[in-house]
Amino acid sequence: MLVSQQQRIQEDIRAMVDKHGRSRSSLLPVLQEIQARWSSVPDFAMQVVADELGLHPAEVYGVVSFYSFLDHGPRGRFVVRLCRTISCELACKSRIARQLENELGIAFGQTTPDGRFSLEWANCLGLCDQGPALLVNDRVWTRVTPDQVHAIIEDCRKVFGAHAAQPAHASGA
């Protein structure tokens, strides 16, 4: 990674810490903002956060690894999370799962080679009367049928074309 890129990420994270405050209880909001910006919390970012908040990097890693919405490794620009909990299972979530795998060409837990999509399982999304339910980033889809899966993915591709933010890991952070 270029030094100037590192510097830019460092400045961005400093601004986040300034906004949320330099106390330990700001750690989660800062990490959440990093995750939203770069689709994961890479090593370099954890190091910067640790320095800024006066923590050991291992402490920061301990927190990142605990929460399923914070990722250490690279994740796609769009994270598709299909609910696998009971009410969605009763509503045949497994057919949606299969079709998601077919459309994206990846299995659950994987990211497409172009870095656009990750496919994940989620536990109950609080939409149990409208299953099968899924989240794409913070966007909700309910009563999904197998033939809608393609349109959901296409919808994301359009957004991607409109403002293609570079994930930090794409530049090797």
Place this chain on the structure above:
Amino acid sequence: MHVIDSRKTPFTFDSVERGAGLAAALKLSRADIIATVAASNLRGRGGAGFPTATKWNLAAAARVKNEGDHKYVVCNADEGEPGTFKDRVLLSDYAELVFEGMTIAARAIGAPRGIVYLRGEYLYLRPHLETVLRHRREAGLLGSDIGGIAGFVFDIEIRMGSGAYVCGEETALIESLEGQRGEPRNRPPFPVDTGFLGQPTVVNNVETLAAVTAIFANGPDAFRLLGSAKSAGFKLFSVSGDCTAPGVYEFPLGITVRHLLEQVGGQDAKAVQVGGASGVCLPAAQFSRRIAFEDVGTGGSIIVFGPHRDMLAVARNFMEFFVEESCGQCTPCRIGNVKILEGIERLERGECSTAYLKELRALGETMQLASKCGLGQSSPNAFLSIMDHFQDEVLGRTPSLAGGER
């Protein structure tokens, strides 16, 4: 967004004029505010049913640790229990009533700061909630000298969770707010004494806080006279699964399972899970039982299983959930959930003896006693109750049956 309106019955909250509850409460002294909550017999809507007035009294009496410290009111909007979605509806459509309830709690215990801990899965609700908070600040309902009371200072901030069910447990939630892994603490000390940043903290469920507002707006008697003697009031139920009209319903506590099923179009159910993954599974023979803290208690999750469902597959789904969501801090829960899941896999293959099943049951009972927090104490419930009532369905499976209907 693609969320369809989940409401299926009129809510009492519809009849509550915005602002009326807070205005009524602010006319009272702090002690009288808590006395009014006590007179309503309100018990917490998050699941455990702890009397709300008792909790507030303890926090009001507790002292801050050092001069300059202060108390906190936390709204638990982590709503992670499988089959629960009523807090989502409250936050979407009745957010004012939730914030009013927080403001009343703040007045009662003397807390200048409130925090809503919103689950990460509900990030799409945040802009709406921020807008409501901004309007309340502009209207002088948050900030300083609220309601013209000199020195009454209170404001509310929203903090997001990040996808961990255990963070709904109140001490894990506080750890998470403090920037830690969401691992439950030993209790005591309780949050009312040693909560967020070590200060006295009231943690209440979203629905509890909205109910407080309704109680002040409509009077405590209107609330207490509904429901049963030990479980006062109306309650929201999140209904999903095999019924014709899933959604959020309001019923008085004490309703029988059968009556509830008639309302939601689930009469032909073979079993009902009351209380989500950590609740219990009732067979049709027990549908005359009452949903109330003195009988089958719940935070409001009702999952209906139709006649064709494989109950072993149901048990498996619940145990997979707990294996995934256990924080791993204590052994009974970390190991126990995995062992029970392995036992279910054995049952699926038709390779489980009655003696082994008995051992699994003993393990589940040990977990109920020995686990550190409510997650491990209740995670075996679904498995145990399914084995109680559907043993003939799960034993002696042949390969063609393995995995059941899945």
